[in-house]
């Protein structure tokens with residue numbers, strides 16, 4: 001547990017001399033520091049951020065989740081987005097009021113002590129020239145290490161006189177919001193890029209809890225961005241999609257019906273087996289399956305691992321050398337990037353496997369009307 005006294009919080013000075021319990025957890029032999037939400041009740045957060053307005057710049061998935069959670073935590077928060085854009089409209093629908101707590105980006109920054117840069121990663125780069133000179137005396141926070149770590153490509157170099165921190169929720173902003181509303185919190189990581197005040201770490205942890213985190217893990221900007229870009233291209237999204245497609249295609253090429261191919265590839269995975277891995281672990285999932293299934297999976301997983309490892313090695317290299325960042329910036333900076341993305345998503349929607357999925361989902365017990 002990690003505790004400090006209210007007086008120290010009120011003055012927002014580094015906590016020196018007060019008892020501070022930091023939870024150290026042994027993760028399979030490696031000790032890591034973890035902070036938790038219960039160490040920062042609402043009143044302490046209010047005292048910590050008292051007199052320090054927080055500007056949430058951008059109102060995409062993270063701006064929405066983090067902004068509303070900060071507001072519900074009773075903090076002085078304002079949203080900054082471009083006037084007349086989609087986000088300006090969405091923010092108003094969520095109760096942000098122009099001139100009160102909704103402002104154009106520059107004005108929101110000027111009115112704040114904390115600046116949470118939650119623009120799209122491409123927009124962080126293109127708007128940096130207008131933002132960088134307004135940051136003196138403030139604390140700058142990112143939710144991704146992308147912009148500062150790849151500064152040679154993004155041109156985002158936090159000023160040397162500004163506390164610069166990272167609070168990165170491990171999930172979409174929608175989940176940041178829904179878990180907060182359920183009285184729980186998403187896991188996040190935090191890091192310090194530049195500690196000018198001597199309080200940057202404390203600010204990062206407090207901010208992480210304030211935006212709706214449950215447990216907060218220590219990282220670095222580099223580790224966060226490398227693992228994040230790698231993971232989403234790999235097992236979280238790209239890799240798993242590729243594996244589903246390969247398995248489905250071979251089943252179809254061997255005469256299996258669309259529903260059978262889908263059920264054996266996606267439906268059983270997502271509805272029956274993967275939730276077991278999530279809840280109880282891989283060994284439990286093996287244990288829950290037949291001896292025939294177990295024997296086969298135990299024999300084949302090393303072959304899949306060996307076949308895929310070189311692909312993951314290429315991927316990590318492509319993340320680390322900036323190729324993935326360059327590709328993302330080039331694509332997402334184009335004026336028509338939303339239309340082009342939509343075209344690619346349409347291609348996925350039109351794949352046989354995902355069209356079959358739509359029909360299979362209708363037949364799930366919870367979707368069948370009796």
Ligand SMILES: NC(=O)c1ccc[n+]([C@@H]2O[C@H](COP(=O)([O-])OP(=O)(O)OC[C@H]3O[C@@H](n4cnc5c(N)ncnc54)[C@H](OP(=O)(O)O)[C@@H]3O)[C@@H](O)[C@H]2O)c1
Nearest residue numbers: 058059060061062085086087118119120123143144171172
């Ligand atoms: N989404 C996630 O799951 C997730 C998870 C963890 C961390 N993160 C990180 O959180 C940050 C925000 O991501 P996000 O997914 O919430 O947002 P996003 O959808 O990538 O970005 C949306 C915001 O960027 C603004 N924007 C785009 N182009 C702009 C421009 N040229 N000028 C001004 N504003 C512009 C949009 O405003 P308009 O509506 O006006 O276009 C909108 O408010 C990123 O650093 C991301 O890597 C995201």
